[in-house]
Amino acid sequence: MDDEDNEIYEIVFWRHPFTWMWYVNNPPVNSLCRPLDTHDGHRYWLLVDGERDTLTKLTVYRRGGRVAHVSLFYDEGVLEIGNIYIGSQHRRKGLGSALLNVIKDIARKRGAAVIEGILVERDVAPYPKLPQWYEKHGFVVRPIDHIPKGKPLDTLATIRYEMKR
Numbered sequence: 001m002d003d004e005d006n007e008i009y010e011i012v013f014w015r016h017p018f019t020w021m022w023y024v025n026n027p028p029v030n031s032l033c034r035p036l037d038t039h040d041g042h043r044y045w046l047l048v049d050g051e052r053d054t055l056t057k058l059t060v061y062r063r064g065g066r067v068a069h070v071s072l073f074y075d076e077g078v079l080e081i082g083n084i085y086i087g088s089q090h091r092r093k094g095l096g097s098a099l100l101n102v103i104k105d106i107a108r109k110r111g112a113a114v115i116e117g118i119l120v121e122r123d124v125a126p127y128p129k130l131p132q133w134y135e136k137h138g139f140v141v142r143p144i145d146h147i148p149k150g151k152p153l154d155t156l157a158t159i160r161y162e163m164k165r
Contacts (some may be wrong), residue, residue, distance in 0.1 A: 038094030081117035
């Protein structure tokens with residue numbers, strides 16, 4: 001077994017210390033742990049919880065520790081990105097782009113017509129090029145002049161990706 005194989009055992013053991021061997025051979029029906037490679041050669045492990053549920057959580061691990069997570073909400077043909085968080089040591093390594101590709105794959109499998117989300121000031125302030133990053137990945141970024149009902153007060157823009165049929 002090479003180091004990459006050991007990595008998945010570390011993840012599974014950490015999440016399920018008493019049933020790790022059973023879990024490795026029999027993962028839960030609604031969960032999937034798979035390798036996630038970035039365009040610049042970094043290898044991570046992605047755990048997808050609830051891929052067929054209203055709430056889907058993506059958790060990314062490396063060397064047994066959680067380094068990123070994403071929350072997705074699905075409702076009537078719309079997959080909404082609740083949040084994307086990537087640990088500071090793992091930014092600018094292609095992980096965000098790899099996660100957006102996973103999000104698009106999930107939307108395609110679910111039959112979603114669009115992927116939507118919002119950009120908030122607390123995320124854009126430290127990363128002013130975040131809107132352009134979404135645009136680079138095919139999203140339309142629209143600044144807002146009023147806060148949509150139920151959205152955070154520091155909402156700056158909406159993002160939208162039309163799925164190709």
